[in-house]
Amino acid sequence: MTIELIKSGLLTSIQDAGRRGYASLGLGRAGAMDEPSRRLANALVGNAHDQAVMEITLAGPTLCFREAAVIAITGGIIEARANGQALPPWTTCFLPAGTILRMGGMRHGCRSYLSVRGGFGVAPVLGSRSTDLHARIGPCGGRALRAGDAIATGHAAACSWFPGGNEMKALGWGLDPQPWLDYAQAPLALLRGHHFDALDDASRQMLFSGRFVISRHSNRTGTRLEGTTLQLRHPLELISEASVPGTLQLPPSGQPILLLAEAPVTGGYPRIGQLAAVDLPRLAQRRPGDAVCFTETSMDEAMDRLRRRDDALERLLRRIGQRLESA
Structure with a gap:
């Protein structure tokens, strides 16, 4: 399956966890700016944690899904409509074949993450599917996505969560974004x-x-x-x-x-x-x-906060997997 970009949005790129291990060659890691949101987007569609997603900045793209797809949108809260119907964020959604997904402005936050079941089938460069806009490395020659691009998706086993059909559907549950978004803008x-x-x-x-x-x-x-x-x-x-x-x-x-x-x-x-x-x-x-x-802060305090955040993320990822398996 391919997803066609009708409109690119302000800045849309393919990102995974990043390109690590090449600093000695002068190459940074790139990758998703908000890694927990990327991982949660993948979990909601049953993907492995290392799959690439679309990172969307401030204003989103318009996409055409020629075939049926299962998607999720996490990160910043963005306006999204599938064939004119409002699409809920932070949950799993089914889009029938032929869906036009229009993503508008971001009501809160700066970056959203769109995952599709099966991931994006772009070729890895130096072990990563991330786009490094600064170094011009990655999918599409290391540039942002633009209108006319067709991005292939990977293959995934059929899921039991949605029976198919010709209408957009969403699971009856989703995630609370508040623990993962910076609503208070604390120091x-x-x-x-x-x-x-x-x-x-x-x-x-x-x-x-x-x-x-x-x-x-x-x-x-x-x-x-x-x-x-x-x-x-x-x-x-x-x-x-x-x-x-x-x-x-x-x-x-x-x-x-x-x-x-x-x-x-x-x-x-x-x-x-x-x-x-x-x-x-x-x-x-x-x-x-x-x-x-x-x-x-101190190094000990910073490391403790990171461990506690990662532990909470891992617990949530496991819970998502369990709920999808029982759906």
């Missing part, structure tokens, strides 16, 4: 970086007490933060050092940049902080104009 946990002490006294204080705003110039490589300007005590001349998603850099403008999924593997700006990994999906769901504040 994000930040560890001190290697060059934190190079900040002047006022900037060290402002990093954890000031308020930043996400710039409209942000992308999958990094979130640019505007508002509070930070300064070094003295200029630094640095050689490039390792950087990863979550690294908070300070360029000469004094406006920090938080690296994201397509982060370069090295960088020459001072590294003043490191975002706790558990808060990366929360940052990924904030849109331009949203506020960002930081609270200081």
Whole structure:
């Protein structure tokens, strides 16, 4: 089966868990910006956790399903209509052959994830089906999806949840998105970086007490933060050092940049902080104009929060599998 793009949306790409193990060759991991939402989308259609999904940013595409399909949409809450009928988010849905799925604006969050049973049958590049827009690697030559593209889906065994038919159907249950979406926009946990002490006294204080705003110039490589300007005590001349998603850099403008999924593997700006990994999906769901504040954390606290989040995610994934098996 293929899914045809009638309209591309603002930014739509194919993403899986990322391309890991190639940093020594200068290649970052890419992958879904909100990994828990990607995994939950796959679980809702009975896919393996490593299947690729469509990542949709702020405004969605219009898709044509030539054959019947089972899908789910998680992540940011987006308007979606199948042949004019409202499609519920965070649950499993059946689309009959010929369905036109129109996805509009996002009511909450910044990125949604569309899974299809069987996954997307794009060829892996260096072990991953993720699109790295910065490096131009992955499906469609490493570019975003555009109108006219036809994306193949993988093969999957028939499921007992839907008997088929000519109407859109949804399961009678779904997931609560609140534990996985950043509704409160609480402060994000930040560890001190290697060059934190190079900040002047006022900037060290402002990093954890000031308020930043996400710039409209942000992308999958990094979130640019505007508002509070930070300064070094003295200029630094640095050689490039390792950087990863979550690294908070300070360029000469004094406006920090938080690296994201397509982060370069090295960088020459001072590294003043490191975002706790558990808060990366929360940052990924904030849109331009949203506020960002930081609270200081320790490595032990950050690791404990990540373990607790992952444990809760694994329990939910198992529960979804059990409910689908009993449907």
